[in-house]
Amino acid sequence: MLAEQDLTALWISLKLAALTTIILLIIGTPLAWWLARSRARLKFLAEALVALPLVLPPTVLGFYLLVALGPDGPLGRAMQAVGGEPLAFTFTGLVIGSVLYSLPFVVQPLQNAFAAIGQRPLEVAATLGASPLDRFFSVAMPLARPGFLTAAVLGFAHTLGEFGVVLMIGGNIPGKTQVLSIAIYDHVEALEYDQAQWISGGLLLLSFLLLMMVYAFNRRFAEARL
């Protein structure tokens, strides 16, 4: 079964994934809304930046973050200047890395969901006296509900499974920055296949259940609309 160190790693993984998802939903929603609605000429630049983590080797992203967040990096210096610690090899550093790495998994489903609503329902709401903010909360959000669920689950599951970024920036410190996916790697290195088996199976099951839930919900939602 799971050793205490593995349970800690599980707890850190879940905490990291949950926090990352919440932060991403908060900053990803306005970003996705803007990407879905803006006709700005430079929008393609923002879209490319958001999609970058999809194609970039995680170690590349992790490397740059390590440099930026370390004691000599710009962000690390800024933290020290306000009396804090450099963020490399801390849980906060992990959260920052995960937010960047999972960004497209949250923004893209939201952007697609917002784009699919089209202009019309929002125009209708405007002629019925709803201000732009009101229209967003009373029309756009409810109509994009499947997009929010997909975004949350993908963001959560993707963060749970990340490896390269976490290893680079977190440094695999047990009890502090060691997450499940890295614990599996450690167990395999130490030829502890039993433990690796347990954790891997658990992650596989969890991921499958989450995705199943999303697809089942989206289907019900689509049927309710027909």
Place this chain on the structure above:
Amino acid sequence: MNPIEARLRMQRDDFQLDIDLNIPGHGVTALFGPSGCGKTSLLRAIAGLEPGVSGSLSVCGKNWQGERHFLPPHKRPVGYVFQEPSLFPHLNVRDNLQYGLKRLNKRQRRVSLEQAVELLGIGELLQRKPQQLSGGEQQRVAIARALAVSPALLLMDEPLAALDEALKQEILPWLESLHRELDIPVLYVSHSRDEVARLADHLVLLNTGRVEAAGSVSDLFSRLDLSLAHRPDTETVIETIVAGYDGEFRLAALSFPGGRFRIADRPALGRHARLQVKANDVSITLKWPEQTSILNIFPATVDTLADDGEARVIVRLMLDGNVPLLARITRKSAAELNLESGAKVFAQVKSVALLS
């Protein structure tokens, strides 16, 4: 009530809207024209939905748009009915109706939810989801939803265009009763001559982004310099009041400034009735015809004539009280009767349809 004044300009890649228009503050004004003439753009500009519109707009004495002033769409007291019903799919019918009502200042409420529901006959549907309604029911809910915000101006963008003929016939009576019972000016975009003839009081003809002509429906329908009078189904619309009923022969008498029509129908006494007379059903004689089967004969003066194809002419007659009436006759007949502007004649109307 003050009229609506619009001086609006808008430039798109391949299209320019340049409108200078005064619209009456009562009744139904139809914006009529071929597709691509700018009807919908004008309506959207009035609602504030179209970006990049310059100029000025005032409605019932309130300034909605000016040099440095643009009232955003959610602050304009309009009801907007789109071509498709566009109900919110996540809300049931009642919540759709209440969406606008909830956002309305209590003092501005003049139409109650119950009134809107009753006017459009949707009381049975309140708990349903939009997906469970037929197309006609959905559009009725959409109209009620627009009315429930007690608009100062009701904008309707071809509300019947997406519906088939049967559904149109289902909704038209509701639109007519709306017109009779509410004192809200309506701007109604349409490319259907029938709808205009049935519903509109005033007419604005649009062509390639400009106003071609504006005036009363009966006037514009009968003007020979406009394309409306030169079509196979050319007609005249005449406003009358139901003045009596002949029980023996079952004929209603409908009076208008030019005389009275007798028709085989029984509309309620005292109500307004709108008649449609096809130009093909009107013939012209120089003497009062005797011993004829035709009931509706009126003295008239020839106003103008215009060629209609190679063999025929359209004659615009003026009945007493300056009521225009179009007749389509052959060019040969016109020559033999020596018809010219100012000639005194008699118009024989072979058949009449009661529009509303």
